[in-house]
Amino acid sequence: MKIEIAKKVFDTDDENLLSELDLLLSTNEKFVFEDLPKHVQEGIKRGAQQAEEGKLIPHDEVMKLYSKYL
Numbered sequence: 001m002k003i004e005i006a007k008k009v010f011d012t013d014d015e016n017l018l019s020e021l022d023l024l025l026s027t028n029e030k031f032v033f034e035d036l037p038k039h040v041q042e043g044i045k046r047g048a049q050q051a052e053e054g055k056l057i058p059h060d061e062v063m064k065l066y067s068k069y070l
Contacts (some may be wrong), residue, residue: 008047010062011055017043 009021020040033041050056 004051007056007059008044011057012043012057014043016040017037026046039057 009018012018016039022036033044036044
């Protein structure tokens, strides 16, 4: 599950979603999906659908593409 989530994070360009994920991961509180903002829920659902459809980019390819920014 962790790898699939990481792939989804690498595949998104949605800055709002990334900010919300960062906030969620920075806290120790549990959250309920329905309590997330609608745009975050939609981004998560969109990423999950893309993963189910096989629309993923392998980690090593992403790292090659973005290594100049790291």
